[in-house]
Amino acid sequence: MAHIERLQVFPVKGLDGVEVETIGISDAGTAAGDREYAMCDPDAGRIETGEDMLTLAYNGKQTDRLHDVRTAFDAGTHTLTVEPKDGGERRSFDLSTDEGRADAGVWLGDFIDDPVDLRRREPPSFVDRPDAGPSVISTATLEEVASWFDDMTVDGARRRLRANVEVGGVPAFWEDRFVGTDVPGFAVGEDAVRFEGDEPCARCVVPSRDPETGDPFPEFRQRFVERREATFPEWADRDAFEHLYTVMLISRVPEASRGRAISVGDAVTVPE
CATH class of the missing domain: 2.40.33 (M1 Pyruvate Kinase; Domain 3)
Known part of the structure; x- marks a missing residue:
């Protein structure tokens, strides 16, 4: 069956997925909680997608450095945990706050060796x-x-x-x-x-x-x-x-x- x-x-966007028991369908028709955050290039030009304007976001197509970090995400608290595969320090960031997103952006920018502005967006979020x-x-x-x-x-x-x-x-x-x-x-x-x-x-x-x-x-x-x-x-x-x-x-x-x-x-x- x-x-x-x-x-x-x-x-x-671009980091590890999270297995869930239920997915809500947003008012935009997307999977709720999917690609809600993105690592944006603060200096990139803006690209047009349909009726919306999004700032270019990093993912595995732009940098293979994302394969070198394991991540976890707590949907209840919006806490992102990052851990480099080479044994570097494990860090956690509260993405529900401006400060937490700023700190996470600095850490991720240092990791991929490019400036990162970590942003949050309501549905349709940062889906392609x-x-x-x-x-x-x-x-x-x-x-x-x-x-x-x-x-x-x-x-x-x-x-x-x-x-x-x-x-x-x-x-x-x-x-x-x-x-x-x-x-x-x-x-x-x-x-x-x-x-x-x-x-x-x-x-x-x-x-x-x-x-x-x-x-x-x-x-x-x-x-x-x-x-x-x-x-x-x-x-x-x-x-x-x-x-x-x-x-x-x-x-x-x-x-x-x-x-x-x-x-x-x-x-x-x-x-x-």
Whole structure:
């Protein structure tokens, strides 16, 4: 039976995710608490995203130094804990206060060797596309992708691909069926929170790096695309994929389903 296997948010854009039992859907249609904070370049020009203006934020695409720190986040207190992998001092910062964000920005700036202004933003927060909903992937997809590479574990694939919603009890690339023309959506839980497909997630350089060491996997993209083409599901609309260096669904949550929540164990149903 299709069900929610795992839920994850990334409170600080670019840093480690936090596994949660429930995710609320914000009024903007995003996962509540996801990318609520970001390490912003105080000197960067402003970039336009839809109707909003955001200051350019650091993530793993801009600096591989983020692989060298482990982080934890307490959603109740908004405390960010950082610990360098080289054995450096462990520090904690209260991101709910201006002072705490300023101190965290100084520490992170010193760590990545670039100035950082740590900022907080209400939903849609600092997601890459403020009009898009939670990202969705199946457990079977993670298992399939992990099988393509020597020494990659399912948890390693999970950390590389960084999805909000993981669906169990379905085949690999189940999420591909929701992209294209005349495709269904799916509903989650007793409240029937509806998810619709927006677009397949084009990948960047981050999945090619070992999440522990930051070391790149040789010819990662080439092998990924070759295996993706060989395993592309017959139920998916190939014309909806500009290229095959994609995996994971970027969803869209209609306004009628916003303000609700989904939880681990909730049933997932697809209308006939």
